[in-house]
Amino acid sequence: MASSTDRPPAVELRDITKRFGDVVANDGVDFTLEQGEVHALLGENGSGKTTLMSVLYGLYDKDAGTISIDGDVREFDSPRDAMDASVGMIHQHFQLVEPMTVLQNVVLGHEPTENGLVDEAAAREDVAAISDRYDFDVAQHLDTPIRDLDLGVRQRVEIVKSLYRGAEILVLDEPTAVLTPQEVEGLFDVMEELTAAGRSLVFITHKLGEAIEAADRITVLRDGEAVGTVSADDTSEQELARMMVGREVLFDREPRETTPGDPVFEAEKLRVRGDRGLERVRNVGFTVREGEILGIAGVQGNGQTELVEALTGLRSVESGTVRFHDEDVTTASRRRRIEAGIAYVPEDRHTQGLVLDYDLVRNALLGNQTIEPFAERSFIDWSAVRDHAESIVEEYDVQPPNPNAEAASLSGGNQQKFIVGREIEHDPDVMVASHPTRGVDIGSIEFIHDRLLDLRDAGLAIVFVSSKLAEIQKLSDRIAVMYEGEFVDTVDPDDVTEEELGLLMAGHDREADVDSTAVTADDGGGGDETPADETEPPASEDAPDGGAQS
């Protein structure tokens, strides 16, 4: 760590609060970036990392708090102000003009001019100098259009662009998300070069290993609050995982009154590829029974999204089978699965779960286009759809209680309650709920939890994906932990400690003294959880794969 004591911190954020409606995205967050360090900002999707950095970069107005750059308090109304204060941000989606060359992209908007004309020679010289200084390997691509370059090179072009504009402080927003492992190593080299030259970097990520490898210090955000800051040398993946997913007192698990029935939803040896063709789900299998909740825990990005999409018919599988009752639905279309009774509360309510500029009536039809009584042959019975929307709004306490309201005008919690209501009212046999409480206010979280438990008691088979440990443990009858596309283990929530879950989520097997065979879910006992102390050594031996099938 290269912190210098003679200069004030590069960035000091004090007590930053940012609200979106009734959701608090940042709640009194403190964050300090020392001169010349790489500081990782670690947290789940929706934990507030990007919001915090967008406040720093002038994209959002903060509701409270102060920003100091090099010891001076600053107010940023726009990214331009931030850039003037030498803060640069590299977004996850590159802001490059694809048909234009590297040189044109770097100088765009800041072209050196001579007599009103772009001085290309000067531009070329400046950009090449930056590239050479940091050993970026960009100089030989100056005249190549962006679209012909690999993502790794494009990212370096973005960095050069920021440096060209005089950035001393660089925020990298999930820079590794789109890169191959080799490109990630290349990026880490670049980051080292930058800090060696005195630049200070914020590295946003949700990957534990990368944070430890690339950063000097790590600050963990959870639910909009800074959980703590640790030195990368003194921490472990387990500790970070635990900080990310929470260690609050666990909810009391209410005793089960029903026992699970017949198997309803099964997956066997499922392999699924992600968007970039990489295998994201590896040999996953499970069985969910009537009246049972299977929780899928794991740090975000370990294949949960791809698994859920394969189960719900939104993504085709590479191999393996998905069975619903006794029917093989592996290749059944999404619509076929909806009609069969597989409901789905999607991970992303804004792009998938709702059409934002439709009112709630038209959103009530989403997914119901072929379901009676809304569809009569090819026609839609809009009065039936309206009645349906009204009953969802009433029964699921959607505010404002107005079915003519545009979906975009509702708060996140109310949008989510509407989706949950719509999916439950399908009268499904299976419910797949993916992060149903993400970015949702506390009251709505409780409401959604209660509805899911009601469904379980009514005999549904539920697959519940979340990265929040507390709710996973509260709701699940069994917890499957997913790491790098595999179910590393399936555990009984009454029978597992936070430490063990933290280990599993970081990709380690549990300790040998814990039974790692599959656990059946007929145990109705209440929780007798004791907070475990922190004496757990990391499991080093390669124990055989935990059985994930019940």
Place this chain on the structure above:
Amino acid sequence: MSDSDSGRARGVLDRAAAGMLEASVLQRLAIATASTVAALAVGLLVVAAAGYDPAVFLRNVFEGAFGDSNAIARTLKFTSIFVLTGVSVAIAFRAGVFNIGVQGQFVVGGFATVISILWFAPMLPEGAVGGVALMVLGTLAAIVAGGAYAAFPGALKAYAGANEIITTIMLNFIAVGVVGFLVEGPFRGEGQRAPNTDRIPEYVELPQLVYDVPDFSILGLVVALVVVAVVAVVMARTGFGYDMVTSGHQEAAATYSGVDAKRTIVKTMTFSGMVAGVAGAVFAIMMQGYYSDPGGVATYGFDAIAVSLLAANNPLGVVPAGLLFGGLDSAGTHMRINSDVPVQLIDGIVGLVVLFVAAPELFRMAAERTGLGGEKR
């Protein structure tokens, strides 16, 4: 441009885009009306600058469009075609598919109508019954031909990722070229000096009920309005329409709801092309009575894009928008003969109207696609 300028320009654009994205149907209607008035005002300035009397010009425009029953018939004739081609464009645009190939589908459809009528005519009795049967057959042929000619670029987009804007534009040229070749050679009518097909039999025509002009029947307009009604019902009241419109609004949500995105693209294009085919059939039966080199045929399929944009891609809105364009075309035809204002000036003014009315809606659609006006919540 300095930094602060570009930042400010972006800010202005963002605000304008946000305004357009949030505008209600009524506001958009007001914008379209204001645009039309503004275009005419600028057009009159140009007329005055060119040394003509704008008042006389304006009177000529009204006379040309609505001055007597001949003018009205001419206006309604063009309106019928603009409404049909406009609806065809609107179907695709609503679903987020950019069918720029309505002209090609219109040409292929019209040609198919003439050829099939000529082919079936000897097999059917002459007179009213045969005439109706032939018109039905000819229109069906146009629907099939137009639909197929649009399904092709739809399939290319869905299954091969080919940009439909490019493929449909190219297919326009191909349609015009191939049909032009066919009427020049293989299908040229006997003894025809011009590159035309034979005329379809005289009894194959829409009866004159109101206006006594050879190339317009009120039934042509009725056909157009019936098609509008059918399309409006399909869009608003069927599962297929909901799937289509939802795909256009938010594709990920449509996919989540069980819509097969690829098949919906092909279906949308086919539906759009079928309506363009009907336009071709009405043009061929009602207006021409034969088919000529489509290189010389008016560009109804291109103007239809402006008609649809003016109507905010709403099938019902296409009716008044089609009427405006029909009136302008009719006025232009009239003034070519009866006014000393040069033809180019009239075309230029029609162009101004297109520019003024299409630009706001085009801007709105572009903003929706590019995220101008702020990210969606």
